[in-house]
Amino acid sequence: MKGQAYGVRSIGDGNDAPAIYSAIQAARQMAITEERPILIEALTYRVGHHTTSDDSTKYRPANEIEWWRLTRDPVARFRKWIEKNGWWNDMAESQLINNLRQQARYTSLNPLIDDNWIPF
Amino acid sequence: MASWLLGRSSRILIHQHHHLHKKYLPFLLGPFLNHNNSSCSSFPSTEPFRCRDAFPGKNSSPTLFRFSRHESTKAEAQLELEQDVATEDEPNQVIDFPGGKVGFTSEMRFISESPEKRVPCYRVLDDNGEIVKYSNYVQVSKEMGVKMYSDMVTLQTMDNIFYEVQRQGRISFYLTQMGEEAVNIASAAALAPDDIILPQYREPGVLLWRGFTLQQFVHQCFGNTHDFGKGRQMPIHYGSNQHNYFTVSSPIATQLPQAVGAAYSLKMDGKSACAVTFCGDGATSEGDFHAAMNFAAVMEAPVVFICRNNGWAISTPVEDQFRSDGIVVKGKAYGIWSIRVDGNDALAVYSAVHTAREIAIKEKRPVLIEALTYRVGHHSTSDDSTKYRGTDEIEYWKMARNPVNRFKRWVERNGWWSDKDELELRSSVRKQLMHAIQVAEKAQKPPLQDLFNDVYDQIPSNLQEQERLIRKTIEKHPKDYPSDVPL
Numbered sequence: 001m002k003g004q005a006y007g008v009r010s011i012g013d014g015n016d017a018p019a020i021y022s023a024i025q026a027a028r029q030m031a032i033t034e035e036r037p038i039l040i041e042a043l044t045y046r047v048g049h050h051t052t053s054d055d056s057t058k059y060r061p062a063n064e065i066e067w068w069r070l071t072r073d074p075v076a077r078f079r080k081w082i083e084k085n086g087w088w089n090d091m092a093e094s095q096l097i098n099n100l101r102q103q104a105r106y107t108s109l110n111p112l113i114d115d116n117w118i119p120f
Numbered sequence: 121m122a123s124w125l126l127g128r129s130s131r132i133l134i135h136q137h138h139h140l141h142k143k144y145l146p147f148l149l150g151p152f153l154n155h156n157n158s159s160c161s162s163f164p165s166t167e168p169f170r171c172r173d174a175f176p177g178k179n180s181s182p183t184l185f186r187f188s189r190h191e192s193t194k195a196e197a198q199l200e201l202e203q204d205v206a207t208e209d210e211p212n213q214v215i216d217f218p219g220g221k222v223g224f225t226s227e228m229r230f231i232s233e234s235p236e237k238r239v240p241c242y243r244v245l246d247d248n249g250e251i252v253k254y255s256n257y258v259q260v261s262k263e264m265g266v267k268m269y270s271d272m273v274t275l276q277t278m279d280n281i282f283y284e285v286q287r288q289g290r291i292s293f294y295l296t297q298m299g300e301e302a303v304n305i306a307s308a309a310a311l312a313p314d315d316i317i318l319p320q321y322r323e324p325g326v327l328l329w330r331g332f333t334l335q336q337f338v339h340q341c342f343g344n345t346h347d348f349g350k351g352r353q354m355p356i357h358y359g360s361n362q363h364n365y366f367t368v369s370s371p372i373a374t375q376l377p378q379a380v381g382a383a384y385s386l387k388m389d390g391k392s393a394c395a396v397t398f399c400g401d402g403a404t405s406e407g408d409f410h411a412a413m414n415f416a417a418v419m420e421a422p423v424v425f426i427c428r429n430n431g432w433a434i435s436t437p438v439e440d441q442f443r444s445d446g447i448v449v450k451g452k453a454y455g456i457w458s459i460r461v462d463g464n465d466a467l468a469v470y471s472a473v474h475t476a477r478e479i480a481i482k483e484k485r486p487v488l489i490e491a492l493t494y495r496v497g498h499h500s501t502s503d504d505s506t507k508y509r510g511t512d513e514i515e516y517w518k519m520a521r522n523p524v525n526r527f528k529r530w531v532e533r534n535g536w537w538s539d540k541d542e543l544e545l546r547s548s549v550r551k552q553l554m555h556a557i558q559v560a561e562k563a564q565k566p567p568l569q570d571l572f573n574d575v576y577d578q579i580p581s582n583l584q585e586q587e588r589l590i591r592k593t594i595e596k597h598p599k600d601y602p603s604d605v606p607l
Binding site: 001002003004006007008009010011012014022023026027030036038045064 | 453
């Protein structure tokens with residue numbers, strides 16, 4: 001609703017990756033070809049705490065958090081879709097997770113090694 | 121996609137919405153019932169302030185809205201603001217979102233930047249000063265009507281005289297209300313003395329209505345020792361505690377969030393009053409406008425925002441100020457009830473402000489009023505507006521659309537006013553003003569000490585030191601110090 005207050009075209013979407021992809025792709029096209037601004041409102045939920053300095057269970061119920069984390073998870077939803085298309089499987093999932101863990105482990109063992117300002 | 125904001129306190133509001141609709145429905149439908157008689161109806165929708173037909177040969181100005189469409193994703197033009205843009209696939213398919221329940225749609229539809237049909241403009245009096253048929257409005261008594269008209273004439277006379285006085289170099293600056301007299305006086309008439317006013321600068325009519333004397337207006341413009349402001353601000357920056365009129369300050373839109381705070385305070389104190397704040401169309405582009413609107417809605421503050429959309433912000437026309445359908449649509453973005461009125465129609469302004477005030481106080485919520493009008497005069501004495509707009513446009517609004525003349529026709533038709541009354545009033549006001557100017561010009565300027573007083577409640581030592589230093593300098597160079605400013 002705020003878009004119209006400024007004379008800006010708008011649309012809303014959220015935890016649906018293809019919907020977001022489609023909306024942004026179309027918005028980008030309009031913005032460039034028509035030289036106008038576009039507003040997209042992505043409805044979603046902050047599952048984690050605000051930051052490590054915040055304990056969000058102090059001001060919102062745990063069951064609300066769990067509901068969004070389990071039932072509305074955008075990653076799980078998208079996985080179901082690509083699996084249904086035959087583009088993904090459990091094996092690929094395991095390989096990806098292992099690969100990422102190794103990269104994370106490697107990075108943590110060598111802190112700041114690529115920072116240019118540290119003379120060697 | 122539409123969303124309905126729900127919070128704990130808002131649940132009550134939902135119920136109140138239904139109740140309120142029933143009670144105020146006849147009034148709120150007014151603008152739509154009178155759409156065909158809207159003062160905007162004679163203009164193409166894309167040019168609310170310029171009419172090509174009325175000014176043949178004039179260079180065409182850029183249209184306010186572009187309606188080009190991208191083929192693959194056509195933005196649906198809304199037929200009216202209240203249209204529900206969500207298309208639900210299945211009855212039970214909703215997202216139970218912290219911001220409320222929202223229906224899903226599988227259609228990728230962008231909400232247009234502006235509705236095809238603009239928000240209509242509420243009107244009661246046509247240009248001939250006759251009540252529009254089937255018009256729904258708050259009645260005005262003879263006493264009220266005559267006072268309203270008299271104050272509009274007084275404002276006009278003040279403007280004519282003060283403008284000339286500035287041209288003669290007797291005051292440093294002036295800013296007229298020409299063309300906006302109805303917004304000034306009719307708004308004030310619809311309010312109560314306890315309502316707190318936070319003006320921009322083109323609303324001295326509200327202060328006039330509340331009893332600020334002509335002499336006091338003159339004292340402020342001359343910056344003499346009788347000025348409540350002690351000569352510290354440039355002319356037209358009026359203020360009065362006694363009349364609940366916050367002192368004007370130059371920075372645009374700063375008074376808007378302040379008004380929200382004042383309104384919240386009134387609510388906490390349980391007062392049967394609201395804050396009323398004014399701004400121009402240009403002020404809606406300031407960040408403080410955004411802050412004010414959002415705070416007002418979220419804090420449920422009893423504040424009435426009155427925006428004088430006069431088409432110009434100095435030399436900037438509205439099409440370079442925003443691309444929305446004016447200001448009225450901005451209210452919805454913040455969850456604020458809004459209405460658009462003919463700012464040159466004193467009865468429409470009176471009715472809208474009267475009702476908005478009632479809503480604000482009883483429902484403890486903000487209301488936004490966009491008064492469409494035209495700045496007939498230059499922006500200020502520092503401006504020559506013929507440099508950026510045609511004189512025929514100015515003349516059109518000055519003659520054919522004059523708010524004072526329109527209201528005069530109505531009070532005359534009621535038998536409340538005559539030519540004799542008119543002559544007596546104009547002559548009387550002119551004499552009073554001339555006398556007030558003579559008194560003000562002879563009065564002393566504020567003393568030097570007033571430059572240091574009131575920075576804080578008490579004068580701190582560093583300011584005392586500065587005052588001592590300047591006095592020492594004056595002793596050394598007495599001829600350089602102005603003779604009419606007491607030491």
